[in-house]
Amino acid sequence: MLGMSRSMGMAGVAALSLLAAAAWPPAAVHAKDVTLEFVVWNYSLDTIQDNVRQFEAENPGIKVNVTDYTWPDYHDSVVLRFRGNTTTDVIYGGQDWLPAWAAAGYLYPLDEIAADAIESYKKDLAGFTINDMTYDGHLYGLPYYADTISFIYNQRILKDAAIEVPTSWEEVADAARKLKANGMERPIVYEFNQELPNFYDAFVAQAYGRGGDLFDEEGEAIFNRPDNAAFQQLSWLRDVIAEGLVAFENHESTIIPAMNSGKHAFTIVYNYVLAAMNNKADQPLAGEFALARMPGEAQSTLGFTKFYAITSSAAENRERREAAWKFVDFMAGPPYAVAKRWAIEKGLGFGQLPLLEDPEVIEAWSGWVDMPTLQAQIETARGGTWKEWTAVWAASFRPLMAQAMIGEATVEEVMSQGAERWDALRAQMAR
Amino acid sequence: MWRSARFPVLWVGAPLLLVTLFTVVPIGHTLWTSLHSAHFLFPDELSWSGLDNYRKVIAGPFFLTTLKNSLLFTAVTAPVVVGLGIATALLLQRRFTGRAVLRSVVLLPWVLPGAITAVLWIWVFNPSWGMLNTWLRDLGLITSSIPWLSDPSLAFASVAVAHIWSQVPFSVVLIMAALSTIDPALFEAARIDGANAWQRFRFVVWPAIKAMVVVLLVYNALTAFTTYDVVYAMTGGGPGTATSLLSFQIWRESFSMYDFGAGSAVAFLVVAMAGLMIVAITRALPSDLFAATEDEAP
Amino acid sequence: MTGRLADRLIVNLAALLVLAFAAGPILLAAFGSVVPDRILFDRDRSVLEGGMTLDNYRYIFTGRLPAAYMAEGANRAMISDAARQVPRSLWNSAQISTSVLALNLLLGAPAAFAFARFAFPRKKPAFLFLILSPLVPAVALVTPIYLLVDGLDLLGTKLAVVLVHTARSLPFTILILSVFFRKLPEELFEAAVIDGCSRLQSFLRVALPLALPAVCATGLFAFMLSYTEFLFSMVLSGDARSRPLSVVMAALARNTDVSWSLLNSAIFIAVLPTLLLVVLVWRYVVEGLLAGAVKG
Numbered sequence A: 001m002l003g004m005s006r007s008m009g010m011a012g013v014a015a016l017s018l019l020a021a022a023a024w025p026p027a028a029v030h031a032k033d034v035t036l037e038f039v040v041w042n043y044s045l046d047t048i049q050d051n052v053r054q055f056e057a058e059n060p061g062i063k064v065n066v067t068d069y070t071w072p073d074y075h076d077s078v079v080l081r082f083r084g085n086t087t088t089d090v091i092y093g094g095q096d097w098l099p100a101w102a103a104a105g106y107l108y109p110l111d112e113i114a115a116d117a118i119e120s121y122k123k124d125l126a127g128f129t130i131n132d133m134t135y136d137g138h139l140y141g142l143p144y145y146a147d148t149i150s151f152i153y154n155q156r157i158l159k160d161a162a163i164e165v166p167t168s169w170e171e172v173a174d175a176a177r178k179l180k181a182n183g184m185e186r187p188i189v190y191e192f193n194q195e196l197p198n199f200y201d202a203f204v205a206q207a208y209g210r211g212g213d214l215f216d217e218e219g220e221a222i223f224n225r226p227d228n229a230a231f232q233q234l235s236w237l238r239d240v241i242a243e244g245l246v247a248f249e250n251h252e253s254t255i256i257p258a259m260n261s262g263k264h265a266f267t268i269v270y271n272y273v274l275a276a277m278n279n280k281a282d283q284p285l286a287g288e289f290a291l292a293r294m295p296g297e298a299q300s301t302l303g304f305t306k307f308y309a310i311t312s313s314a315a316e317n318r319e320r321r322e323a324a325w326k327f328v329d330f331m332a333g334p335p336y337a338v339a340k341r342w343a344i345e346k347g348l349g350f351g352q353l354p355l356l357e358d359p360e361v362i363e364a365w366s367g368w369v370d371m372p373t374l375q376a377q378i379e380t381a382r383g384g385t386w387k388e389w390t391a392v393w394a395a396s397f398r399p400l401m402a403q404a405m406i407g408e409a410t411v412e413e414v415m416s417q418g419a420e421r422w423d424a425l426r427a428q429m430a431r
Numbered sequence B: 001m002w003r004s005a006r007f008p009v010l011w012v013g014a015p016l017l018l019v020t021l022f023t024v025v026p027i028g029h030t031l032w033t034s035l036h037s038a039h040f041l042f043p044d045e046l047s048w049s050g051l052d053n054y055r056k057v058i059a060g061p062f063f064l065t066t067l068k069n070s071l072l073f074t075a076v077t078a079p080v081v082v083g084l085g086i087a088t089a090l091l092l093q094r095r096f097t098g099r100a101v102l103r104s105v106v107l108l109p110w111v112l113p114g115a116i117t118a119v120l121w122i123w124v125f126n127p128s129w130g131m132l133n134t135w136l137r138d139l140g141l142i143t144s145s146i147p148w149l150s151d152p153s154l155a156f157a158s159v160a161v162a163h164i165w166s167q168v169p170f171s172v173v174l175i176m177a178a179l180s181t182i183d184p185a186l187f188e189a190a191r192i193d194g195a196n197a198w199q200r201f202r203f204v205v206w207p208a209i210k211a212m213v214v215v216l217l218v219y220n221a222l223t224a225f226t227t228y229d230v231v232y233a234m235t236g237g238g239p240g241t242a243t244s245l246l247s248f249q250i251w252r253e254s255f256s257m258y259d260f261g262a263g264s265a266v267a268f269l270v271v272a273m274a275g276l277m278i279v280a281i282t283r284a285l286p287s288d289l290f291a292a293t294e295d296e297a298p
Numbered sequence C: 001m002t003g004r005l006a007d008r009l010i011v012n013l014a015a016l017l018v019l020a021f022a023a024g025p026i027l028l029a030a031f032g033s034v035v036p037d038r039i040l041f042d043r044d045r046s047v048l049e050g051g052m053t054l055d056n057y058r059y060i061f062t063g064r065l066p067a068a069y070m071a072e073g074a075n076r077a078m079i080s081d082a083a084r085q086v087p088r089s090l091w092n093s094a095q096i097s098t099s100v101l102a103l104n105l106l107l108g109a110p111a112a113f114a115f116a117r118f119a120f121p122r123k124k125p126a127f128l129f130l131i132l133s134p135l136v137p138a139v140a141l142v143t144p145i146y147l148l149v150d151g152l153d154l155l156g157t158k159l160a161v162v163l164v165h166t167a168r169s170l171p172f173t174i175l176i177l178s179v180f181f182r183k184l185p186e187e188l189f190e191a192a193v194i195d196g197c198s199r200l201q202s203f204l205r206v207a208l209p210l211a212l213p214a215v216c217a218t219g220l221f222a223f224m225l226s227y228t229e230f231l232f233s234m235v236l237s238g239d240a241r242s243r244p245l246s247v248v249m250a251a252l253a254r255n256t257d258v259s260w261s262l263l264n265s266a267i268f269i270a271v272l273p274t275l276l277l278v279v280l281v282w283r284y285v286v287e288g289l290l291a292g293a294v295k296g
Helices: A002-023 A045-058 A071-083 A098-103 A115-122 A127-133 A155-160 A169-181 A197-209 A229-242 A252-260 A272-277 A318-332 A337-346 A353-357 A359-366 A371-380 A390-405 A411-430 B009-034 B052-059 B063-093 B099-105 B114-125 B131-138 B152-179 B184-192 B197-226 B229-235 B246-256 B260-284 B288-296 C002-034 C055-062 C081-117 C123-135 C138-151 C158-183 C186-194 C199-210 C212-228 C231-236 C245-253 C260-292
Strands: A034-041 A062-069 A090-094 A142-154 A188-191 A246-249 A266-270 A289-292 A303-311 B036-038 B046-048
Touching: A034 A045, A034 A071, A034 A318, A045 A062, A045 A318, A045 A337, A045 C081, A062 A071, A062 A318, A071 A090, A071 B246, A071 C138, A071 C231, A090 A098, A090 A318, A098 A390, A127 A142, A127 A303, A142 A155, A142 A197, A142 A272, A142 A318, A142 A337, A142 A371, A169 A229, A169 A266, A188 A197, A188 A229, A188 A252, A197 A229, A197 A266, A197 A390, A229 A246, A229 A390, A229 A411, A246 A252, A252 A266, A252 A272, A266 A272, A272 A289, A289 A371, A303 A318, A318 A337, A337 A353, A337 A359, A353 A359, A359 A371, A390 A411, A390 B246, B009 B036, B009 B260, B009 C081, B009 C123, B009 C138, B009 C158, B036 B052, B036 B260, B052 B063, B052 B260, B063 B099, B063 B152, B063 B197, B063 B246, B063 B260, B063 C002, B099 C002, B099 C260, B114 B131, B114 B152, B114 B229, B114 C002, B114 C245, B114 C260, B152 B197, B152 B229, B152 C002, B152 C212, B184 B197, B197 B246, B197 B260, B197 C158, B246 B260, B246 C138, B260 C123, B260 C138, C002 C055, C002 C260, C055 C081, C055 C260, C081 C123, C081 C158, C081 C199, C081 C212, C081 C245, C081 C260, C123 C158, C138 C158, C138 C231, C158 C212, C158 C231, C186 C199, C199 C212, C212 C245, C212 C260, C231 C245, C245 C260
Parallel strands: A034 A062, A034 A090, A188 A246, A188 A266
Antiparallel strands: A090 A303, A142 A266, A142 A289, A142 A303, B036 B046
């Protein structure tokens, strides 16, 4: 019965389009109008829609329908769309979700849609960005933005207290202790939300700062060893939290006012949040916040990429596939106008390297971040270890980390549980 | 009482149909899924797995913790909501300046979607820039910030306050409706007989609102046991597992862990436990509500 | 006399407490909506010297950026068009929730009357079936209902949201109304039958007028249940054209690109019209009817 009502609907649509075709002079009719379903998380929806309108103006015959979800709901909503076979053509993807979504067959490799173009674009892309968008040797996306996780401090507060910018986690803790002794209650703000990928990403970035990794070259879990950087970092977090040096915020959006209350000196957050903190339009302490390289011997951090991807269901049909590729190419391909716009207007990072030399980008960014520091941080940034089971594993590891951080469980316990879970999932996927 | 040998389809058919379509059919699907291994990563491999999913989630690391949290959350919030509802409704029966304004104002929390409730209470409780700490400090009651949302037990209390705040108006409205059925002559008679406030409540008010109180307790217990949006928006279930609720575990298993079979199993366990809870409440607080239906069944 | 005075003092004090608890957070939002973030979060600047502004409200309705964003060195990071969806989503919510209210009364009142005053076969299981259905938590139903609505080709429509909200609120409507119908004195209906009234006539002419306050109150309840519901609204409603307020507010509340002040403006806009509606309905419909209700 459902099938029938659907085919009747189809017949109705067909009849309507016949009518429409009859009503318009043939010259104005394109071979066939395609409406792409573009699914996004609604960061700056107006900018997204404006970009879409520009694309539609340049590509008559292709319409793009934007459906947006909030960032915390996005992943689950896309999963629901996949599961329900809801028409979805182009989506925002993330480095952490790619292996699972690609392995389950929901995404289609771009290099099989436009091999030549992809090959020529690759030379402009940052290394970790290509890595983030590659699964099983195929490139599945072009960057929407690529960013790093940043260690941010309040310059004025440090200067007033005569504290040097910390370069190791021990120095961070010492600086925080000193500030606390001077009357600042909780010098460190930490984004503490075990349900968000942000929570895991920021942790990995800190371990990278120490120069270690959670996994070895073969993808084996090594974070359960006491000398491992992640193990040490989780212990460090537990200690500074127990000392009362840390204030929790639930979401990056509330870190901005928290830092601007002047009651905190340090935080670890996605780099673009610094642009918002330093925004003179609405922040009382704008201009006081600065980027420092991630503390630790390596001063490295996590780089990550969010990208435009085409679904397998869109790729099944030649016209949809081509329209989808045109759209992705417009949004992320040369001359990188859309990525540049995100960078200038919102401070989003980019995976397209030529933009680093773009004078307009440099000018806009100099207003809120020290460019040489950022360049140095980007050059040492590393991509994450993203396997088919990483997203699932991280979802179970995040609450464990949270428990250890507030002392509900020991670091040893959660690290060994986390490693067991990693091994179990890995074995399960191998089957 | 009209007696009829036929089922009155025209009277009750449409609600039964709608509820069947949007509750029974879906829950049937959930039951079916809970007995299969249904993993997002293996869309083509769907196989019968019996009670495996149930065993897996019960043995899992978060089931018992979240169950404990949800039970505590329910046990704390449901009686408080109904109690505050009765107290406020009785207060609004009294005469005082500004009563008309207050009657409207108490409805305020009712018109707010959970997301807004969460934002407002984050602003109240936020340790760095929240209003509560600012005021307490201005009043000289505290010298250092209280970590409302960062300390596990304070966070639990904070989200409970936000939840209670959003649920009280509904109780007030329904208790007031029940109170309006009391004959003022009864109050007068009680006063003449020299009944004190407690006796008036016990013998005049309580019989009139008892059925409604049971309905409200059941409703609020259900709401508290299955809610999560305000809590999730305020704390994300943290810090640690302090505010992780069982209903959210359904979502986590299905969407974060990609295991729809396990998520459905948790859903089914929640349904079963909610059922037990309702039975317990109606047993503990007998009212004519359910008895009446039984008597009248032919 | 002193007892009287103490009593009045306690009542007024209690009233004040209730007022502060119920209205406090919303007054906070009203305050936040007219004070820019840079003053709101600045310990050293008082609101009086910084001044209040209606810029955020103007932006939401007209799209004109607040003056601060035009200043040197400002970027647009914290101002999002999503806030401009609020008026539209209010209208969507009004349509959806009013439909839910109407359907609840249209379908729920007769059913409640039947359960309260008819004796018929399989009545108890049917009643239990209805009132136990809300036991199933919404989270447990999201995936299958999404698949079902997708199969019915209703995804992204207001109708889908209306149907689901109606199905979720009907059991409560029926339960509450049946309590009221049962409380009506039996003699009334006996008299009606002697006067030659059918079941339908008794329902329409005797029961409904008497239970009108309860009917209005439960209608309002269904309205509010629908108005504040988030989960189904989010997965079923699709894009901005059909999206209700709860979904838009959740987006605003959880996005990085919305300033605190803008968020509070949106909250206040969202609160005002519905508050007005609830207050009007409550004060002039429900309370008026309560005053004239027949006492059992």
